[in-house]
Amino acid sequence: MARRTKAEAEATREALLDAAEEVFFDNGVARTSLEQIARHAGLTRGAVYWHFKNKADLFRAMLDRVRMPFEELVAETGASHDSPLETVRLGFQQSLLRLEQPRHRRVLAILIHRCEFFGDIDPCAIQTEMAGECLDALGGYFADAHRLGLLKQGLAPEVATRLLQAILSGLFHDWLRDPDAYSIYERGMALVDAQLALMRRDEAEAA
Amino acid sequence: MARRTKAEAEATREALLDAAEEVFFDNGVARTSLEQIARHAGLTRGAVYWHFKNKADLFRAMLDRVRMPFEELVAETGASHDSPLETVRLGFQQSLLRLEQPRHRRVLAILIHRCEFFGDIDPCAIQTEMAGECLDALGGYFADAHRLGLLKQGLAPEVATRLLQAILSGLFHDWLRDPDAYSIYERGMALVDAQLALMRRDEAEAA
DNA sequence: ATATCCATACAGACATGAATGTAAAAAACG
DNA sequence: CGTTTTTTACATTCATGTCTGTATGGATAT
Numbered sequence: 001m002a003r004r005t006k007a008e009a010e011a012t013r014e015a016l017l018d019a020a021e022e023v024f025f026d027n028g029v030a031r032t033s034l035e036q037i038a039r040h041a042g043l044t045r046g047a048v049y050w051h052f053k054n055k056a057d058l059f060r061a062m063l064d065r066v067r068m069p070f071e072e073l074v075a076e077t078g079a080s081h082d083s084p085l086e087t088v089r090l091g092f093q094q095s096l097l098r099l100e101q102p103r104h105r106r107v108l109a110i111l112i113h114r115c116e117f118f119g120d121i122d123p124c125a126i127q128t129e130m131a132g133e134c135l136d137a138l139g140g141y142f143a144d145a146h147r148l149g150l151l152k153q154g155l156a157p158e159v160a161t162r163l164l165q166a167i168l169s170g171l172f173h174d175w176l177r178d179p180d181a182y183s184i185y186e187r188g189m190a191l192v193d194a195q196l197a198l199m200r201r202d203e204a205e206a207a
Numbered sequence: 208m209a210r211r212t213k214a215e216a217e218a219t220r221e222a223l224l225d226a227a228e229e230v231f232f233d234n235g236v237a238r239t240s241l242e243q244i245a246r247h248a249g250l251t252r253g254a255v256y257w258h259f260k261n262k263a264d265l266f267r268a269m270l271d272r273v274r275m276p277f278e279e280l281v282a283e284t285g286a287s288h289d290s291p292l293e294t295v296r297l298g299f300q301q302s303l304l305r306l307e308q309p310r311h312r313r314v315l316a317i318l319i320h321r322c323e324f325f326g327d328i329d330p331c332a333i334q335t336e337m338a339g340e341c342l343d344a345l346g347g348y349f350a351d352a353h354r355l356g357l358l359k360q361g362l363a364p365e366v367a368t369r370l371l372q373a374i375l376s377g378l379f380h381d382w383l384r385d386p387d388a389y390s391i392y393e394r395g396m397a398l399v400d401a402q403l404a405l406m407r408r409d410e411a412e413a414a
Numbered sequence: 415a416t417a418t419c420c421a422t423a424c425a426g427a428c429a430t431g432a433a434t435g436t437a438a439a440a441a442a443c444g
Numbered sequence: 445c446g447t448t449t450t451t452t453a454c455a456t457t458c459a460t461g462t463c464t465g466t467a468t469g470g471a472t473a474t
Contacts, residue, residue: 005443009449028323030237033433046450049435113331116235116321124320124384131381152405159401163374166398170377174338177331191373194366198359198405212469216423240459253425256461 013051015041017062025106029059029115056119063126066107068098070137084141085150085196091137092168096188099172109176135165152201160199167195220258222248224269232313236266236322263326270333273314275305277344291348292357292403298344299375303395306379316383342372359408367406374402 019041023032034055038045052058073094079087098104115123139161146157171191175184226248230239241262245252259265277298284297305311322330346368353364378398382391 006448012449028325030323031325035433044451045434046452050449054435114323116237116323118235118238128384131384155401155405159397162394163398163402166377166381167370167373168377169380170373170375173376173380174373177335177338187369190366191370194362195370198362213422219423242459251425252460254423257423261461 012041012043012047016043016048016051016058017065020058020062021103021106021110024059024062024110024114029055029110030118034058054119056121059115059119059121062107063111066104070095070134073098074137081144084144084148085200088138088141088164089192089196092192093185093189095168096185099175099184105176105179108172109179112173112176131165131169134168135161138165150201152199155199163199164192164195167191219248219250219254223250223255223258223265224272227265227269228310228313228317231266231269231317231321236262236317237325241265261326263328266322266326266328269314270318273311277302277341280305281344288351291351291355292407295345295348295371296399296403299399300392300396302375303392306382306391312383312386315379316386319380319383338372338376341375342368345372357408359406362406370406371399371402374398 016037019037023037023040027036034045034048037058038048041047048058052061070091074087074091077087077090077094079090081087099108111123111126115121117123139158142151142157142161142164145151145160151157151160171184171188175182175187223244226244230244230247234243241252241255244265245255248254255265259268280301281294281298284294284301286294286297288294306315318330318333322328324330346365349358349364349368349371352358352367358364358367378391378395382389382394
């Protein structure tokens, strides 16, 4: 085979990324060679080296297909600003929905549980970046909630933020270790709802 | 060099494990060769292959030096059985104290953030095993707490268990990504205390 | 006590295989 | 025909496992 049309070249690029996802997920990043990825896509290493500089570059491209900042997720839901706790809930829900898509699930699982640093890639740094992004957003919402008197008395907004962020993070990690064990959407929403209920100022207090 | 005494042989074994910890932590497991480990310990690969079957065996031995089931931690604290929530707190505290020791910190960080499967080692499975162990223990305590009427009304013990486990897990993961950023003991205890306060039935309800 | 002998605890060299990156050839498009 | 896409072939590097060599420790016999 050789050159088809421009669109078909793009298709092989995508095919390579798809293959990378699958093989990385099955074998881990370090244990998979570019040869394996190419073969899995029905191509050869030559194609890989044409489209990507090297393994790290391929990896980055794979990640770029699923990036989604928390704020964007929230924006998608069209949540209003007057109820920060509900906004958090919606953002959370949106995240979980995304995670149920195979592509997002696979790539996140790879990033978190199936790779260590290589080349100029540091998965920990990427995770930290994503976590920090999420933490900042959550922090803002809880600060608002606190100002509006929506939080339980004695619960500092920073603590509430870290609690929820830890729950989110822990949930992700645990679920990604074995995504078929349960539905993250159902369990996740149950946990957020329970936690938000715990953190919300109750009517008796508010009166 | 050649054969020293039996005690000295044991010392080199430990030295190799120490070296493995450090190099694994710095470079990741996949990227470090047995040669690097041996050199870092001032020895050669011959020593490594004498004491260990291969890389996976060495890795397992490294893990074995820090294993500690949650129940054992709780036992160490000598907590009484009449206050399950306090028992959970103490177990948590004990875990965090352990984590502040460099050895535990390093090994856990390696297991969680610096290795993917290789040989017959599946770090995810090991994590799942540890998490499950912890989950079972927590589940028992919260079931007791529920029976004793210590939990907030409407809070199912299973949900409480999963919440706390997620918090623990999330906290570990986040901190291990950058252990020098903050004290896990301080922040961790603040979070558990806050969470336990939220989950405890308040006096008004109890009356 | 000391000489002998074997198992132990390493070091060093070697063979193998696998993955990488690159360069050159080949095939198909325009 | 020239350019773009892909294959094939090749050179290099590197980790692994194994094998051999060797000096010592310790047990046993004398």
